Amino acid sequence: MTAHDGEALEQVRHHAQRLLANIPSQPSALRVRDGDVALDLEWQTDGNGARPIESPAPGTSDPPPDSGTTAYLTAPTVGVFYRAPEPGATPFVAENDVVSVGQQVGIVEVMKLMVPVEAEAAGRIVKVLKDDGEQVEYGDQLFALEGADAE
Amino acid sequence: MTAHDGEALEQVRHHAQRLLANIPSQPSALRVRDGDVALDLEWQTDGNGARPIESPAPGTSDPPPDSGTTAYLTAPTVGVFYRAPEPGATPFVAENDVVSVGQQVGIVEVMKLMVPVEAEAAGRIVKVLKDDGEQVEYGDQLFALEGADAE
Amino acid sequence: MRGETALRKVLIANRGEIAMRVARACRELGIATVAVYSTEDRDSAVVSYADEAVHIGPAPAKRSYLNIPAIAEAALRTGVDAVHPGYGFLSEDPDFAEVCRDNGIGYIGPAPEVIARLGDKTAARQLMAEVGLPMLPGSVEPLQSVHEARNLADEIGYPVIIKAAAGGGGRGMCIVGESADFADAYTRTRSQAQLLFGDPRVFVERYLTSARHVEVQVLADGMGRAIHLGERDCSVQRRQQKLLEESPAPLLPPELTDRMGAAAVRGAVAAGYLGAGTFEFLLGPDHEFYFMEVNCRIQVEHPVTEMVTSVDLVQEQLRIAAGQPMTLRQEDIVRRGAAIECRINAEDPDRDFAPAPGVLEEFWPPAGPFVRIDTHAFPGYRIPTSYDSLLAKLLVWAPTRPEALRRMDRALAEFRVSGPGVRTTIGFLREVISDPRFAAAEHDTSIVERLIQQRQVKEDSNVAAT
């Protein structure tokens, strides 16, 4: 148990506090571990539950936005991307829709967990980049957004 | 006998011809070998014998000349540098002397072989850089020369 | 994973040098590989080395290398036969092993029940005590009250150590020097255990003041066959972090290490162990040894054993996981010479071993006879800040320990690592191996603290002198 012990308990606590401060909805469970440093948070994933908002990853393997005003909504986990709450239903969003921060725009299913995709930025959807049912990896671009941040 | 055999006989011959073309005095012996590539030339080392003039080494560990007109006469071999033909005798050259190409300016003794140091360039000696009896390595600067090449 | 006769494709649920180690073993066995990586590791060596790579999450390990659903999803999507957990991260998490099993993904390691049982200090102690492994005097069952606990401690004699049943890696433990201090320490350790592990159970045992950390490598095929591959001495530690490991453990009579090996094999069979595992023992100055815990994974220091036994432990893991019966027998294990491993960490020994990462402008490991390097770093590599600071493992082999120490010193001296902000443990490790008490193998687990104090004394006197 000695290989990955570099981070001390203080750090874990500190991270827990920071993480909690950034989470809009109250988790249903919080567990701090120290064996190889874990920090578990759980939510009721009833489809409406929030998921933790992470600050955008410092960089992904995808190309940077090609224009100053284009942003991307990305996959919050590896999994299968769904545009609608269930087969045959109306997609959460379509091209030209205007989305606001926190609005659900899709689902990524990972090991039967339905992880909602929520807009991390507001704007108008100019392109849907992944099809319904398509496999995605973490950070894959799902929607291209044009800035409506000022509204 | 396979490690260093890359150079073929033709190359050895070619080098021998080039070398001979650059040597002012006829050697007393020439031997071409091929086992690990050798090319022996011998001269009568009676103090007046010539030694092969090599084109200047492509670079040495010494700093480059600090002025455009300063050249250096360097040691033709590792050994002990002598400024005079024998102990107590007048040095071959002194500061402010003007030397011509091929003129003997010193001796380097290596394993009891007396290798004459001959000027590879003409000019006026502005500084003697090694003392009589000092140990030198190949390429060490012995004399600084200021250009009298035009004469 | 049982019943198969070969693995065709393996997912490596790890990063760093061990991910490269597993990928190399797979390639040598003709097994295709899938790397998983966090955003911070997207330019890592294993991502380009593996046949496929899946981006499983952002830099924080919780959302990538500890993210069970993401890794399981990657494994199912890429159609691997099995997952190699490496060390650290999910390597001893029974939940992960169980998720793999439930989804028909092979797990390269023991069954989840075995991991769970051996991961519980109390359960492991009970099991090992039953098959006769020597225990430090103390409680086998968790203690029920402070009264019971202090009576036991008084009986054992001080110093004693109070340990969390769910603990590990040096956390959740407390050394008590005398009876008067016991009650406070007991209450404090229980609260800490509850906070750290969600489990307040503790037990008490004799504390050895001058002990060595000696562990035994085992391989078991889950069909009742288990062998040991000798011991490793890991006494050079700083705050439970190993810095240097070696095999054989110096100055131990073969009769003793044989007994330790036999004890480990007995324990492995009793636990129904499968794969590569390690039995950790504490060894007193009187050469009595005591069971500590079982590590249900390949360890950082496994190459030390590979160099003295010539057995490729990761290949053996893969063969066993493929359900192949183990062909190695105990009598095939011939141990020759001495091997030492130094962990080259990106840490600053002058600043309390604080991580000192950065971009490696220069990274040129040593080479030549009887030297081995395991690393994921390369010139231009940016050391990530989210994970541990292990940069490379440097190993040497020689016929004898003194020769191995000289070889290690020449190899450490060859190692060139530099970059803005980058500091390493290379210089400190050279101090360790040139320490007279270490060279004479008279050291114990206090060696690193002693050397750090010597450095500080030297520094202070240098400051005073100027």
Next chain:
Amino acid sequence: MRGETALRKVLIANRGEIAMRVARACRELGIATVAVYSTEDRDSAVVSYADEAVHIGPAPAKRSYLNIPAIAEAALRTGVDAVHPGYGFLSEDPDFAEVCRDNGIGYIGPAPEVIARLGDKTAARQLMAEVGLPMLPGSVEPLQSVHEARNLADEIGYPVIIKAAAGGGGRGMCIVGESADFADAYTRTRSQAQLLFGDPRVFVERYLTSARHVEVQVLADGMGRAIHLGERDCSVQRRQQKLLEESPAPLLPPELTDRMGAAAVRGAVAAGYLGAGTFEFLLGPDHEFYFMEVNCRIQVEHPVTEMVTSVDLVQEQLRIAAGQPMTLRQEDIVRRGAAIECRINAEDPDRDFAPAPGVLEEFWPPAGPFVRIDTHAFPGYRIPTSYDSLLAKLLVWAPTRPEALRRMDRALAEFRVSGPGVRTTIGFLREVISDPRFAAAEHDTSIVERLIQQRQVKEDSNVAAT
């Protein structure tokens, strides 16, 4: 060098990877080192690695690494106890060994008389025939006339080979297929021998059309003790240049290699050999072996033997040269598993293996389990044009030859070398080890020519297709 019990300082009269190899062995034994270097090697690895360095001459080897007075002067000036000649250059020059002896400088190798005798093919053949080493049917004494020579050739049966007595390394030899061609070839080989070696003597022997090159490593302490360390198969050659070596020689019965080893030991004792040496044999398809020559030096491929025997041959050279009696006995030499060496040369296999030097922008050798690298190169190194093109030796070990081949393939695939104009043999070596006949060990010394022809055929058909 006899009578001393330890060396304090050694001059390394060589360059490249072997200079690094010797410097490492010295450092491990606590021996100070002196490097000598030509102008072209002034930024070489060994110059900064050694404790001292002497600039002995310009780039051409004749005036630097073959310059006996300059090297002797450097040795005397720096006060070394002995000189290590490495391989190539002055390593088998009896004059150099004699100059060392005359000046009280130890020479790490046999006495000059032994080097001279074994370097003369005729003298060596005579000596080895006397102690019962098997010879190819042919002349032991040099031939006196074309008449005598042709009679002998007719008697032996064609094809025969005419060899210069003073020759070596594939120069000064000629294969004759039938009697009618003999006289011309005889006259031509004599003239060539005179030109190349200053010695027109030639002899004639049977030419084996499908032979393997198998050599035996010996160590002798000059006090009558000699041992062998098994054989190496060096059949993968291109124009007498070895590209890949391995031990054991595949598919040979141990009884045969034992006999070859015993023959080499007998020869070493008869010659009064001292230090590390190699007996080269040709091995026919019928498993009959024939003495070829003795190499009076450490060889490029010595690490192959080090990996299967765990003996450090360069350290043994240094111990023997220090006059220490050899403690290794024949029964201590236990050979385990299989080792392979690949020579990574800066050559272009697509242009007839022409040297392809340049500056190494990228140079990242493989690592991990059971891999060894010996190299003088590093990122940013400028490959000199004056010397051979050996850039690195890559070795692997595994329990069996098929496993070693797979490991070598993964290691070759990891090796990253690039720079403007730089080409290497890495890709070609991967073709060699994946060749079905090589993998089945059914190859002989013609393997490289066959693979080159296959490449050309493939290229031609590619060109035709486009």
